[in-house]
Amino acid sequence: MNLVSLSLPAPAKLNLFLHVTGRRADGYHTLQTLFQFLDIADTLDFSVREDGQVLLCTDLPGVSMNDNLITRAAHLLQQHTNTRLGADITLHKRLPMGGGLGGGSSDAATTLVGLNHLWQTGLSGAELAALGLQLGADVPVFVLGQAAWAEGVGEQLTPVELDEPWYLVLVPDCHVSTAEIFSDQRLTRDTQAITLAAFREQGGRNDCLPVAEERYPAIRNALILLNNYCEAKMTGTGSCVFGAFPNEREADKVRARLPATLQSFVAHGCNRSPLHQMLNKDA
Numbered sequence: 084m085n086l087v088s089l090s091l092p093a094p095a096k097l098n099l100f101l102h103v104t105g106r107r108a109d110g111y112h113t114l115q116t117l118f119q120f121l122d123i124a125d126t127l128d129f130s131v132r133e134d135g136q137v138l139l140c141t142d143l144p145g146v147s148m149n150d151n152l153i154t155r156a157a158h159l160l161q162q163h164t165n166t167r168l169g170a171d172i173t174l175h176k177r178l179p180m181g182g183g184l185g186g187g188s189s190d191a192a193t194t195l196v197g198l199n200h201l202w203q204t205g206l207s208g209a210e211l212a213a214l215g216l217q218l219g220a221d222v223p224v225f226v227l228g229q230a231a232w233a234e235g236v237g238e239q240l241t242p243v244e245l246d247e248p249w250y251l252v253l254v255p256d257c258h259v260s261t262a263e264i265f266s267d268q269r270l271t272r273d274t275q276a277i278t279l280a281a282f283r284e285q286g287g288r289n290d291c292l293p294v295a296e297e298r299y300p301a302i303r304n305a306l307i308l309l310n311n312y313c314e315a316k317m318t319g320t321g322s323c324v325f326g327a328f329p330n331e332r333e334a335d336k337v338r339a340r341l342p343a344t345l346q347s348f349v350a351h352g353c354n355r356s357p358l359h360q361m362l363n364k365d366a
């Protein structure tokens with residue numbers, strides 16, 4: 084029997100480090116980063132429509148329907164496969180926007196993977212990742228669904244197995260635009276490329292952090308606060324700041340000491356994306 088509806092997670096990611104190694108002629112930056120997923124996610128509900136329309140039934144403040152990465156992903160897949168099918172899509176947004184957790188990119192990836200399933204359009208993971216890259220540099224890793232070492236603009240992915248700690252994530256009260264950080268004059272763009280082995284030995288840093296904390300005092304304050312308890316890092320171009328703990332209890336203990344006015348959450352790091360965990364369970 085053909086499936087007519089599906090409910091799927093669109094999880095968050097963390098960049099465990101982020102080196103900016105250069106800038107391409109088209110203005111995009113070349114990076115080295117390590118992606119790991121979190122078990123916190125938006126949820127997307129999909130129902131097939133026979134009339135070919137794509138309707139996003141949820142309004143996202145500040146994002147028009149046509150700009151929403153979910154609608155754009157659905158239209159891209161339709162155009163690429165010439166399917167006559169459409170979909171009603173409902174988004175349950177949980178991930179903070181402009182937080183460096185990749186929520187928009189993850190929504191786009193879940194749309195590509197979910198509709199490819201429902202519409203039976205039969206694209207491979209590699210084909211979906213290539214389509215996703217047209218929507219954003221972070222989309223391919225969410226399509227792949229495996230923690231990965233990334234190069235290029237984030238699309239050259241090598242799957243890796245990492246420790247899976249619990250993370251305490253602080254959500255500073257500011258919305259960071261990725262383009263704004265990458266276009267800042269002060270961003271250093273010449274970090275020497277390293278190997279995964281070198282990262283495992285010496286660690287890495289986030290080259291976007293000095294610019295982000297200069298522009299947003301709320302990020303600096305969150306880093307100072309979390310550094311009292313663990314090594315605090317920033318994901319992507321910010322704003323979220325995170326630290327790793329060996330278990331949920333330790334992370335919760337620190338969270339309980341934070342000011343109540345600061346938004347935060349505890350989540351488990353996972354090498355397999357919750358999206359792929361769910362799809363494989365149902366397979």
Ligand SMILES: C[C@](O)(CO)[C@H](O)COP(=O)(O)OP(=O)(O)OC[C@H]1O[C@@H](n2ccc(N)nc2=O)[C@H](O)[C@@H]1O
Pocket residue numbers: 098101110111112113114116183188218219220221222235236237261262265319320
């Ligand atoms: C910083 C990261 O989150 C690390 O994972 C990603 O590289 C950002 O990926 P993303 O949010 O999917 O970004 P995109 O939507 O592709 O790009 C937003 C804007 O950021 C800048 N940008 C982004 C990625 C990149 N490697 N170099 C860039 O210069 C470009 O000006 C681009 O117009």
Ligand SMILES: Nc1ncnc2c1ncn2[C@@H]1O[C@H](COP(=O)(O)OP(=O)(O)OP(=O)(O)O)[C@@H](O)[C@H]1O
Pocket residue numbers: 143145146150151152153179180181182183184185186187188190191221259261319320321322
């Ligand atoms: N479905 C969506 N969910 C969130 N943001 C969306 C979506 N569609 C479009 N956007 C736009 O994308 C911008 C970035 O949102 P997102 O939540 O992905 O930020 P982010 O976590 O900082 O991403 P990244 O780490 O990939 O830069 C939003 O400010 C919004 O304008």
